[in-house]
Amino acid sequence: MEEDKLQRILDQVADAAFATADKGRVADYIPELAAVDPDQFAIAVARPGHPTLTAGRAQKAFSIQSVSKVFTLAVALGKLGDRLWNRVGREPSGQAFDSVILLEQEKGRPRNPFINAGAIVTTDAVLEGSEPKEALAAILRFVREAAGDDAIHINDSVAQSEIATGHRNFALAHYLLSHGNLQHPPELTLGTYFHQCAIEMNCAQLADAGLFLTACDGAPRMVSPSRIRRINALMMTCGHYDGSGDYAYRVGLPGKSGVGGGILTIAPGIASIAVWAPGLNRYGNSKLGTEAMQRLTDLTGWSVFGAAAG
Structure with missing residues (x-):
């Protein structure tokens, strides 16, 4: 996918997230996270050989927690x-x-x-x-x-x-x-x-850190290809706890969430995507982040269950 088209999609996803009234609830059982402003959103997409594209507050550091x-x-x-x-x-x-x-x-x-x-x-x-x-x-x-x-x-x-x-x-x-x-x-x-x-990272850093799991040419070779496949499988089936099935249904990609509001999602062979929005849904996963990832995969076709749009 061309960079300008992907950037327009990210901007559209971010605009929709900022316009959403119900932003979820921050993890108030951890005092440091309870103080985070829920009215924040960021998304980043990293692809080997391409600049990491971002929208929203992608340089704002957050606690990655279970990611x-x-x-x-x-x-x-x-x-x-x-x-x-x-x-x-x-x-x-x-x-x-x-x-x-x-x-x-x-x-x-x-x-x-x-x-x-x-x-x-x-x-x-x-x-x-x-x-x-x-x-x-x-x-x-x-x-x-x-x-x-x-x-x-x-x-x-x-x-x-x-x-x-x-x-x-x-x-x-x-x-x-x-x-x-x-x-x-x-x-x-x-x-x-x-x-x-x-560990504290921003969305751009987190997207870059996930590149090794894409198994793309030019991605960092941190672990073996067989291990990449198995880690991605676990992210798909277990990465969102009792909301893993819902995330697979809505997004169709392996992902791992954290109660700090971050989600790392892998489009195998294509890209690493990081999204952050501190408010959580009933499963303890980022509410706006989940909705944003669904919107992104709808617009790009990046799903393991359907052909990618390129």
Whole structure:
């Protein structure tokens, strides 16, 4: 697709988002996120060999939260390979991202690496043989290399806010420990996990960081093609928690959301798309971001379930 046509589409998507009255509700259970103005929107599209196109507040940094789980999963698979799947499953949860019930029913083996319990296990796996600072540095280094930007950093205020209020995640970690599925003290694993979630990026950086998952010619070669295919499959089936089916139906692309309002979406072989709008829908995913991605794929034809428009 020509750049000027794609830019017009992004501008149209952003205009529609800003004009929408119901912008959702910010994640008010994390004090630092509760203070974010919900009347914000940004979108960026990155393609190898093309400038990254943006609309809205695409240079405004935000907490990527659970979008970071994609990068941590890539690091964990690089470190452990398929051994990781002995500790965490690959099936949709059908439950809220912080569900305790599902973890109890399945005796401490999380359903997938994108719900909180599964992400805690994945972070715990990255900690294997490392100190928390080393594991966190490995995750941040991967994100910076993927984005081609060493300025990406962790917002310590957000991390401390999550540590102070993350009681449910501590409950999940202790439950994992009781079933022998946590190898490090909960405070060490969760300290790493909360800081990973507090990585701060803007939409342009996030879109660039997702390019390795497109498997396009010229995209960064961070992981093997077979692993790219599997990470994308997990994003499609599990990346939006109990709203994953709805996102697949409406957007038709693999995506991973975060309660900071960010969504990273991959159009395989075409582009990496990042969208940000802080207000969330009932699933805990960005309301305007989901609507914007549906509008974008309608206008471009970028869906794994239909021919791309080019």
